[in-house]
Amino acid sequence: MNDVVHPSDTAGTRGSAVHAAGVSLKDLRKSYGTNEVLKGISLDVAPGEVVCLIGPSGSGKSTLLRCVNLLEKPNEGTIHVGGFEATDPDVDIDKMRRKVGMVFQQFNLFPHLNALQNCTIAQTKVLKRGQAEADKVAHANLERVGLGHLADRFPDQLSGGQQQRVAIARALSMDPELMLFDEPTSALDPETVGDVLSVMRNLAKEGMTMLVVTHEMGFAREVADRVVFMDGGVVVEEGVAEQVISAPTQSRTKEFLKRVLDPTHIDISK
Amino acid sequence: MAMTARQRAKVSLYVQAGIFVVAVAALILATDWKTIGTSVFNFGKIGPMFPDIFLSGLKNTLIYTALGFIVGLSGGLLLALMKLSSFPLYRWIATGYIEFFRGIPALLVFIAFGYGVPLAFGVQWNVTVVVMISLGMVAAAYIAETLRAGLQAVPRGQLEAARSLGMPQWRAMVSIVIPQAFRIVLPPLTNEVILLTKDSSLIYVLGLTASQYELTKFGRDGISSLGAGLTPLLVAGAFYLVITIPLSLLARKFESRSARTKR
Numbered sequence: 146m147n148d149v150v151h152p153s154d155t156a157g158t159r160g161s162a163v164h165a166a167g168v169s170l171k172d173l174r175k176s177y178g179t180n181e182v183l184k185g186i187s188l189d190v191a192p193g194e195v196v197c198l199i200g201p202s203g204s205g206k207s208t209l210l211r212c213v214n215l216l217e218k219p220n221e222g223t224i225h226v227g228g229f230e231a232t233d234p235d236v237d238i239d240k241m242r243r244k245v246g247m248v249f250q251q252f253n254l255f256p257h258l259n260a261l262q263n264c265t266i267a268q269t270k271v272l273k274r275g276q277a278e279a280d281k282v283a284h285a286n287l288e289r290v291g292l293g294h295l296a297d298r299f300p301d302q303l304s305g306g307q308q309q310r311v312a313i314a315r316a317l318s319m320d321p322e323l324m325l326f327d328e329p330t331s332a333l334d335p336e337t338v339g340d341v342l343s344v345m346r347n348l349a350k351e352g353m354t355m356l357v358v359t360h361e362m363g364f365a366r367e368v369a370d371r372v373v374f375m376d377g378g379v380v381v382e383e384g385v386a387e388q389v390i391s392a393p394t395q396s397r398t399k400e401f402l403k404r405v406l407d408p409t410h411i412d413i414s415k
Numbered sequence: 416m417a418m419t420a421r422q423r424a425k426v427s428l429y430v431q432a433g434i435f436v437v438a439v440a441a442l443i444l445a446t447d448w449k450t451i452g453t454s455v456f457n458f459g460k461i462g463p464m465f466p467d468i469f470l471s472g473l474k475n476t477l478i479y480t481a482l483g484f485i486v487g488l489s490g491g492l493l494l495a496l497m498k499l500s501s502f503p504l505y506r507w508i509a510t511g512y513i514e515f516f517r518g519i520p521a522l523l524v525f526i527a528f529g530y531g532v533p534l535a536f537g538v539q540w541n542v543t544v545v546v547m548i549s550l551g552m553v554a555a556a557y558i559a560e561t562l563r564a565g566l567q568a569v570p571r572g573q574l575e576a577a578r579s580l581g582m583p584q585w586r587a588m589v590s591i592v593i594p595q596a597f598r599i600v601l602p603p604l605t606n607e608v609i610l611l612t613k614d615s616s617l618i619y620v621l622g623l624t625a626s627q628y629e630l631t632k633f634g635r636d637g638i639s640s641l642g643a644g645l646t647p648l649l650v651a652g653a654f655y656l657v658i659t660i661p662l663s664l665l666a667r668k669f670e671s672r673s674a675r676t677k678r
Contacts, residue, residue, distance in 0.1 A: 216575055243581035252578035257594050267580035270590055312576075319580060 165192040165354040166227030166244060166322035168213060173222035175208055182208045183219070192322075195355040197365035197386065200375035201401055206358045209326050209375070213356065214245045227322055243271060246316030250328040252308040254300040260287060260311045261296040264318040272319065279318075286314040290344045306337025308395040310344055317348075324348065326357040362405055366390045374398045437522045454644025461646055464637055471626055472633035473654055479546045479629055481613040485553025491558030496588070498563050509559065516556035522617050529621045542627050546618055554611050561607060564637055565600035566592060605666035609659045630654050 168190040175183040190196050198206040202352045211217040215225060215231055215238055224231035229241040255263050264283035268274045274282070281291045287293045290310040300308055309329055316324060326345065330338045342364050349355055349368045364391060365372050365386055372389040374382045374397075393399050418426070430557035497509035516524070528549045533540055540548075569592050577587035597604075623632055630651045637647025 214579055216579065239578075239581045239583050242579055245579070247576070247579035249572060249576065251572055253570075253572035254590055255573065255576070255595075257598065266590060267577075267582060270586055271581045315580070 150154060156288060164320075164322050165352055167192045167194075167225075167354060168323060168356060169223075169225040170209075170213070171223045173209065173224065175205075175212060175217060175219045179379065182378055183212070184376075185222070186378075186380055188373060188380065188383075190323075190354060190356055192354055193352045194370045195349045195353075195368055197205050197366060197369040197372045198356065198375060199360070199372060199401075199405075200364070200381075204375040205378040206375045207327050210325050210356060210358050213323075213325055214242050214247055216247075239271070243319055244322045246313075246319060246321035246324040248309070248312050248316055248324065248326045248329045250331050252300070252312045252332070254312055254315070256300050259297050259299050260303070260314075261291065263286070263300070263311055264315045267315075268318055282318050283314070286317045287311070288300075289317065289347075290314045290366055291340070305333045306340045308340045309333060313341075313344055313348075321353075323354045323356070325366050326355065326359070328358050328360065330359070330361060361367045362390055362402070372400065376401070428532065440524060444630065455649060457643040457646045457647060460641050460643035461637070461650055462631075463641060464647055464650060468630070468633055468654065470651065471628050472630040472651065473658075475627060475629040476612065476615055476654075476658070478543075479550065479618065480608065480612045482543065482547040483550025483554050483611050483615065486547055487554025487558050487607070488604075490551060490555030491562050492593075494555060494559035495562035495566060499566060513556045513559050514584065517555050517560075521553045521614050522550070522620065523615050523671050524553050525620050528552075536609045542618070542621055542623060545621060546615065549617075552613060553614065554607065557610070558604065558607055562596065565596035565603075568599050569595045601669040602666045605662055605669065609666075610664050612662075613659050 168188070170186055170188045173183050173186040173321075174181065184205075186205075186209055188196075188209075200208065201407040208310055212219045213226060215224075219232065222232065226241060227244050229236055229244070231238075231241060235245050250303060254260075255266070258266060261280065261283050262285060265276070268279035268282060269276060283287070284293060287296050290313055292307060292310055292314065295303065295307065298307075300311070303311065313329075329345070330341050333341065338361070342361060345355070345357070345364070346368050357365075357369070367386075369386040371383060372386045373380055374389060374393070374395070376397050382389060382393060383397045389398065390402060391404060456581075494509045494512060497505040497514070500509075501504055525526070525545070528540075531546045532538075573591055573595065574587055578584070578592040582590070615629055618629060619632045619635065625636070628636060631648075634648040634651030638645060641647055
């Protein structure tokens, strides 16, 4: 853990078009009954930094991400997001969540609203923006994800990749200071993955703080400042993306990367 | 002589059709057509039923049903939300209410609110209020269960997405979950309206003036005044079908529409 590059060393190199917030997790523990999913996780994300969480399924990385905006309540530990302490029992959760955009594996677009309305409803109902202003912000964000021309389509009239990009525009319309991505490309057809990743790449360039659970090693290597490898509810290894992915030091990381980077690899020596 | 499977199926079909024809013929032969003609199908004498069957009977049935449905829908939504509440007391109250009102005959509820409650509290309720409360409270119990199923059918991710955008629980329910739940329950809800339409006939246990008669009471009144036997009741029955069959078709249309959008 000592050789971890300090977040601020890498974050300073990018633009700061957005107002970005940092995240700080300390000794986070989460159990479901007797099953401990997070076994004391500490992790810092500096404002403007992009961190990818990788690891085998069941390693606790999605649970960790969902703890950050309290979709899961941790049993122990503290979470700081921007100026909020999420784990303070008196925290205004709704106020905190406005600063935190969340993108889900299954998109979770509102099926009874079209793409534009998906991006305006929380603006008008939560931020109390006027309809005209909300529409303007929504249009700008749909343009930003390359879907300005499909604003009046309903979710079931869009492809998976388009739906996920609307979901990103929906989150961006709230002017978040931190974006959480929970395996955003895992439910997509292979040919639409690239569009979603390039939207995320642009977002990173603009200086957004991003915490991304992903299996896309190419994306992690190229875009992430740091990569955190989790297994069995603990952080096994973390460091500069290139180093963790190309030259991992821990055997569990090596094993995992070998399987992910070469899915057809079968070790018959055992 | 051995038959193929197809021949056997054909013979079986002929036998079934034969039994049906014989049964219908026996029924026709056994019927006392002369008596039936004067006491059930005596359409020559029902002229005086018109146009009042529209102006009071049909009109009042529709009004009573609509009032009952409005109360039932609001009450049912409240009960459904209570039943899904994380607060145990709300769940117990809702469960108790639903089990009670689904478990007793609706007729008893009409009698209770028509006679019992006004006596107990020394109040005077007009018929419209009694119908609205009685029909509404029974409907609420049935509608609550329908709505609860609809609310639970909305995927969990919808609530999570709404909450992640900073919506408080109530706002997420009002703007995101409930609108989707209503689409899901539209077909069963239409069926509830059909049941309610028929239950509105139970009002006959209350003392009504002629202008308050709904279809069934109107028909029963015709039996005693027109001398056409049961014919007026048959006419009233036909009017119920005029209301319920279109509703039934509507429910089927909702069903096919939601099946299509689900892909």
